[in-house]
Amino acid sequence: MNPPTSTWWTWLAVAALGTFHGINPAMGWLFAVALGLYRHSRRVVLLSLIPIALGHALAAGSMLIAGLSLGLVIDHSWLNRICGTLLLSWAAWHALRGHRMRPRVGMQTGFVGLAIWSFAMAASHGAGLMLIPALMPICSALPGAGGAAGAAGPTALIAAIALCVHSAAMLLTTGVISLAVFDRFGVSGLRTKWLNFDLLWTGTLAACGLVQLAL
Template identity: 45%
Template sequence: MLGFGAFHGLNPGMGWLFALSLGLQQQRERVIWLSLIPIAAGHALAIGLAALLVLLGLQFISLSVLQWLTAGLLLLFGLYKLFNYYRHPRWVGMKVGFGDLFLWSFLMATAHGAGLMVIPALMGVTGAGMDHSGHAGHVSAAGMDMVLAVGLHTAAMLLVMGATAWVVYRKFGLTILRQHWINFDLIWAFALLAAAGIAAWMAW
């Protein structure tokens, strides 16, 4: 979950580029830091909903079946993103408030499959929680583990996002992005396919 958080934080599509643009637009570094808070919160909500879906799903189907379903969904979504990585959802302009940033971040994380990507890791957390608790308390124990996992994921994302935005703002500016741009959307598609492989391996 920490690794996924760092990867999500590094991806400009998850929010740091938006925060950086707002800071440069208003010529205030403080705007960048303030913008990252609702962006991280919206992302955390998307990941939290994925965790909730895992807990609810385990009430009706086994962990193994849920793992195979997740692997299939990740494979399909990864293939879709692989052939459509150049398409970007557009919901807001550059004049936004904190509520807009929160909603944008939640929608962006959902549309890019960020929650879906971390489900294999969340199921690993859930399985560990169930293994180390009695039958009566396994749901609550797994739930607490999920909350901790989502919190760690969000903290790692916020740390990497903030560091990346600060370095670009202080040292390089947007010029470096025009000269040395990395296609994270394509990397993201391959990451989804890798997560599908991990989910299938865990199920097997």
């Protein structure tokens, strides 16, 4: 079964969110660069991308599956309200407490520790929650969207494809930035060209919540 193609913008939004998550240094590229510099190895930078992507995909996929599965048993209008409220609440929490809850991982960590760190960061930033507003319209248009038995299979397929598209965009972006910083710019440039991603991320979460409530 092929996913609906009439809402092509949905897949563009999913990929764009992956790119946005990849740009955020908290999602992994800054740690990959730091680990590569510590071990004086470009290969370490590249290998670090694998556990970073896996941890991010697991966190985003868990939230995505939970949200879309809930949509199989309750009315989508109620799900929109629930997800919108969660996104706004998460934005408020992130603004007040998120910067104080960073997991600590040292430069001696292995790839398992890096995957766990990536999972924790993606989960604490609500990465998976952002995907639900983008996918809700396409899931609502599925045949049998109001019943779990009729829509479970198509919903699972859409969730899997969305996660792959999102993760691929995130991995590509993270890899490009990591190599660019490691090979050319260096982390010293961040002292003068730093963007407040915490503030940007909080605003994005709130914007996604407002969009969800408006659906």
